[in-house]
Amino acid sequence: MSEQSNNERVxxxxxxxxxxxxxxxxxxxxxxxxxxxxTICALVGVNGSGKSTLFKSIMGFVRPSRxxxxxxxxxxxxxxxxxxxxYVPQAEEVDWNFPVSVWDxxxxxxxxxxNFLRIPRAEDKRVVDQSxxxxxxxxxxxxxxxxxxxxxxxxxxxxxxxxxxxxxxLLDEPFxxxxxxxxxxxxxxxxxxxxxxCVVLVSTHNLGSVPEFCDRVVLLHxxxxxxxxxxxxxxxxxxxxxxxxxxxxxxxxxxxxQSHDGRSVKVLTDDERPLVFGKDGHLEYKNREGREELLQKxxxxx
Amino acid sequence: MSMFEAWQxxxxxxxxxxxxxxxxxxxxxSCFLVLRxxxxxxxxxxxxxxxxxxxxxxxxxPLFLGAMVAGFFxxxxxxxxxxxxxIKEDTAMGVVFTGLFAMGLVLFHKVPSDLHxxxxxxxxxxxxxxxxxxxxVVISLLVMGLLWIKRRDLLFLLSVAIVVALKSVGLVLVTAxxxxxxxxxxxxxxxxxxxxGVAVMTAVLSTLIGLTVSFxxxxxxxxxxxxxxxxxxxxxxxxxxxxxxxxxR
Amino acid sequence: xxxxxxxxxxxxxLVKAMVVCAFVxxxxxxxSAMVTLKGWSLLGDALSHAVVPGVVLAHLLSxxxxxxxxxxxxxxxxxxxxxxxxxxLREDAVMGVVFTTFFAIGxxxxxxxxxxxxxxxxxxxxxxxxxxxDLWQVIGMGGFVALVLLxxxxxxxxxxxxxxxxxxxxxxxxxxxxxxxxLLSAMAVAALMTVGALLVVAxxxxxxxxxxxxxxxxxxxxxxxxxxxxxxxxxxxxASYFVDGSTGACIVSLQALLFLLCLWWAPQHGxxxxxxxxxxxxx
Numbered sequence: 001m002s003e004q005s006n007n008e009r010v011x012x013x014x015x016x017x018x019x020x021x022x023x024x025x026x027x028x029x030x031x032x033x034x035x036x037x038x039t040i041c042a043l044v045g046v047n048g049s050g051k052s053t054l055f056k057s058i059m060g061f062v063r064p065s066r067x068x069x070x071x072x073x074x075x076x077x078x079x080x081x082x083x084x085x086x087y088v089p090q091a092e093e094v095d096w097n098f099p100v101s102v103w104d105x106x107x108x109x110x111x112x113x114x115n116f117l118r119i120p121r122a123e124d125k126r127v128v129d130q131s132x133x134x135x136x137x138x139x140x141x142x143x144x145x146x147x148x149x150x151x152x153x154x155x156x157x158x159x160x161x162x163x164x165x166x167x168x169x170l171l172d173e174p175f176x177x178x179x180x181x182x183x184x185x186x187x188x189x190x191x192x193x194x195x196x197x198c199v200v201l202v203s204t205h206n207l208g209s210v211p212e213f214c215d216r217v218v219l220l221h222x223x224x225x226x227x228x229x230x231x232x233x234x235x236x237x238x239x240x241x242x243x244x245x246x247x248x249x250x251x252x253x254x255x256x257x258q259s260h261d262g263r264s265v266k267v268l269t270d271d272e273r274p275l276v277f278g279k280d281g282h283l284e285y286k287n288r289e290g291r292e293e294l295l296q297k298x299x300x301x302x
Numbered sequence: 303m304s305m306f307e308a309w310q311x312x313x314x315x316x317x318x319x320x321x322x323x324x325x326x327x328x329x330x331x332s333c334f335l336v337l338r339x340x341x342x343x344x345x346x347x348x349x350x351x352x353x354x355x356x357x358x359x360x361x362x363x364p365l366f367l368g369a370m371v372a373g374f375f376x377x378x379x380x381x382x383x384x385x386x387x388x389i390k391e392d393t394a395m396g397v398v399f400t401g402l403f404a405m406g407l408v409l410f411h412k413v414p415s416d417l418h419x420x421x422x423x424x425x426x427x428x429x430x431x432x433x434x435x436x437x438x439v440v441i442s443l444l445v446m447g448l449l450w451i452k453r454r455d456l457l458f459l460l461s462v463a464i465v466v467a468l469k470s471v472g473l474v475l476v477t478a479x480x481x482x483x484x485x486x487x488x489x490x491x492x493x494x495x496x497x498x499g500v501a502v503m504t505a506v507l508s509t510l511i512g513l514t515v516s517f518x519x520x521x522x523x524x525x526x527x528x529x530x531x532x533x534x535x536x537x538x539x540x541x542x543x544x545x546x547x548x549x550x551r
Numbered sequence: 552x553x554x555x556x557x558x559x560x561x562x563x564x565l566v567k568a569m570v571v572c573a574f575v576x577x578x579x580x581x582x583s584a585m586v587t588l589k590g591w592s593l594l595g596d597a598l599s600h601a602v603v604p605g606v607v608l609a610h611l612l613s614x615x616x617x618x619x620x621x622x623x624x625x626x627x628x629x630x631x632x633x634x635x636x637x638x639x640l641r642e643d644a645v646m647g648v649v650f651t652t653f654f655a656i657g658x659x660x661x662x663x664x665x666x667x668x669x670x671x672x673x674x675x676x677x678x679x680x681x682x683x684x685d686l687w688q689v690i691g692m693g694g695f696v697a698l699v700l701l702x703x704x705x706x707x708x709x710x711x712x713x714x715x716x717x718x719x720x721x722x723x724x725x726x727x728x729x730x731x732x733x734l735l736s737a738m739a740v741a742a743l744m745t746v747g748a749l750l751v752v753a754x755x756x757x758x759x760x761x762x763x764x765x766x767x768x769x770x771x772x773x774x775x776x777x778x779x780x781x782x783x784x785x786x787x788x789x790a791s792y793f794v795d796g797s798t799g800a801c802i803v804s805l806q807a808l809l810f811l812l813c814l815w816w817a818p819q820h821g822x823x824x825x826x827x828x829x830x831x832x833x834x
Contacts, residue, residue, distance in 0.1 A: 059715070059718065059719055060718070061715070061718060080718075080719060080720070080721045081721045083720065083721070085719055086719065087715055087716065087719045089713065089715060089716075093715075094713070095588075095712065097388045098588060098711075098712050098769075099588070099763065099766060099767045099768055099769050099771075099772050100708070100712060100768070100769055101767070101768065104708075104768075104769065108709050108712070108713070108716060109720075111705070111706070111709055111717070111720050111722065112720030112721050112722070116702075117702060117703075117705070118705040118706060119705075144767035160716070164720070336640070336641075336644045339641050339643065339644075340643075341641065341643040341644040341646075341647045342593060342596075342643050342646070342647055344647075345596070345647065349749075383814060386814070386822050386825065387764060387814055387820055387821075387822070388763070388764075388820055389587075389760050389763065389764070390587070390590060390592075392590065392592040392593050393587045393590075393592045393756055393759075393760050394760075395592075396592045396593070396595070396596060396752055396753070396756040396757075396760075397753070397756055397757050397760050397807065397810055398807075400750060400752055400753030400756070400757065400803055400807070401753070401757070401803065401804065401806070401807025401808075401810070401811075402807075403749065403750070403803075404750060404753065404799070404800045404801075404802075404803035404804040404807060405800075405804050405807070407675075407797055407799075407800035408794055408800045408801060408804050411794060411795060411797070411800070412794065420670075423674065423749075424658070424670075474654065474658075474674075474749065475651060475654065475655060475658070477647060477651050478647070478648070478651030478652070478655065481644055481647035481648055481651065482647075482648050482651065482652075484644070485640055485644045485645075485647075485648050488639075488640060488644075489638060489639075489640070519663065520662075520663075521659055521662045521663050522658050522659055522661070522662035524655075524658070525655040525656070525658035525659040525662060526659065528651060528652070528655040529652065529655045529656065529659060532648065532651070532652035532655065535648055535652075539634065539637075539638060
């Protein structure tokens with residue numbers, strides 16, 4: 001397949017789509033947003049907010065009753081045929097006992113471009129090889145997928161998306177069951193993909209990690225509650241609107257963090273990264289200096 | 303005329319009474335099985351009892367005891383296979399019950415007996431004799447009574463019920479009697495008491511209609527009874543008061 | 552002593568039966584690898600009962616078996632999907648209702664035309680006295696299924712493993728689904744002729760489950776299960792000469808025994824191997 005043709009920037013445009021369940025209830029209502037190449041966008045909402053339905057409509061599994069989805073200006077069907085869209089499933093959706101090796105899974109990313117018999121050619125093998133090396137899973141290529149750790153499993157499926165040569169990558173809850181170190185490795189890889197002009201759409205309920213690596217956010221609750229750059233969207237009021245009473249609040253009073261600890265706060269949580277707001281509602285980052293540099297740079301970009 | 307002609311014969315009247323009792327018992331069981339998501343447990347256990355019956359016959363013990371052991375063995379065995387290996391539950395069950403059934407068949411051919419394989423497989427309700435009657439009545443009433451009082455676990459009752467039900471529709475179609483009435487009733491009501499009532503009613507009515515039809519056409523009585531139950535299912539699926547196909551639209 | 556074991560080979564019908572059983576068993580075995588991985592064991596059970604009215608119809612109207620089985624297989628699969636989609640019943644209950652209905656229709660048909668149909672040969676198979684006409688149909692269906700599997704096993708693997716990925720890559724998943732059902736129906740009929748309607752489901756599950764215990768690669772699993780299916784079927788047909796029981800029962804008993812052996816002694820996934828590993832971890 002012509003890898004070059006896929007190397008251009010993509011765009012994802014969701015225009016006013018509405019999806020109804022079989023029983024007539026609305027799953028999505030008038031959802032619109034658009035993303036340009038070189039973006040990592042978080043899709044945030046509670047369970048049942050329509051995240052997976054939105055994913056399914058972008059992948060063409062669900063036909064919206066209204067509106068349309070365009071990928072790189074093409075219909076979903078054509079985009080699928082051109083291998084532009086890849087999907088990294090949730091860990092629970094995969095049968096980890098299935099008798100396939102890491103190599104086999106990555107090779108599945110090439111099926112769309114292979115011939116009728118799906119016999120891998122030298123080119124396919126080269127691409128799979130490259131993808132596995134890139135995610136650091138090449139040494140494990142002969143392992144059965146169930147023998148891997150949570151983070152390694154995720155990386156295998158990312159390798160499959162890479163092998164496919166996709167430009168729009170959908171990740172469903174990529175950080176569940178993944179330790180913090182691997183989470184950072186995956187984030188690093190997603191940043192690389194952003195540099196290459198991909199659109200990465202991450203569905204997550206893990207709020208804390210969103211400001212760390214996502215440029216844009218779509219807050220979803222049947223409708224788009226808010227959509228735009230992370231800094232503007234991640235406000236307390238927006239999140240409350242999206243999550244209702246499902247968020248746990250810890251309010252640190254001024255006195256506890258004032259001068260005696262040098263204005264630093266330590267927050268320990270169990271599995272998920274917490275979201276921390278500063279005094280006047282701005283987001284707090286783990287590495288504030290680095291982040292500000294990045295923001296400055298982004299502002300100077302045309 | 304032929305409708306009433308059937309009931310002049312005593313064997314038909316016997317078949318009706320006994321068949322209705324068995325059908326009612328299976329219907330009560332089916333409500334539990336359908337709600338528990340164990341619908342195909344009936345299928346598995348009914349096949350698995352065959353070796354138990356053959357061995358019990360061979361040892362001269364009571365058939366229902368052998369069947370109970372075999373049924374229990376099937377349930378426990380497939381659970382064990384699932385636990386110790388990576389085989390999924392439905393596959394484990396399929397492997398175990400077909401294996402037991404096949405071994406039962408092999409044993410059946412090796413052990414000389416006056417058991418009729420046809421009767422075990424397809425039932426023989428028109429040939430129920432006097433000495434079968436007490437056990438059918440006692441066991442079916444006992445099973446229904448226990449389920450009514452306890453309203454829960456039934457695995458050991460299942461194989462007992464199946465042994466009795468073999469007399470009516472046979473091993474192959476007892477699966478239907480253990481699923482269809484419960485599924486039918488589930489489409490009618492949300493209340494468990496009513497569900498039991500509807501299931502028993504459709505099952506008994508199916509026995510009546512099925513036997514009448516099979517007499518008139520000279521067709522297999524077990525197939526006719528089961529098809530009547532399927533008919534009731536179809537009717538409630540289309541016209542069920544709450545969840546019917548035509549209601550929901 | 553040896554001669555006694557060679558006796559079956561003197562009968563042409565028995566040798567023929569062994570060859571046919573081995574062929575059908577091998578193709579069923581290869582298919583069973585997919586059935587178990589896809590989690591379609593119950594569907595295999597359901598379809599194997601549901602094709603019976605098709606076989607009855609084909610006999611009565613002297614149609615080819617494939618046509619009859621296709622009709623009833625498709626009708627049953629369609630009915631299951633449709634009822635499932637439009638009721639609040641669980642899938643297993645729907646399957647149970649539908650397949651027993653179909654099987655009962657088949658039995659009704661047999662009981663209405665007892666002179667034209669042989670209940671025993673449908674329920675237990677009749678490979679020892681299979682008519683040449685039926686033999687060719689069985690071989691034809693088996694050959695067709697084998698060919699499709701040989702050509703498209705990789706697509707089927709993806710379909711079993713990750714349907715969404717198959718769709719995202721533009722594979723026609725509906726077509727694959729339909730083809731899978733078609734293969735299942737075809738093999739259900741072919742196996743019905745050899746082991747009978749009641750034991751078909753074992754041929755479509757057990758070899759796959761056995762191979763699943765032995766390997767971590769899909770291609771090897773398919774080959775292994777085909778070999779298991781073929782060898783047990785040939786041996787079962789051979790053994791049925793001595794047991795003078797039904798061929799199907801012998802075949803399926805052998806398959807179950809083989810499964811049990813692997814369950815205990817499989818090198819990696821067997822019970823003993825797991826116990827040994829647990830002990831190593833503990834010590």
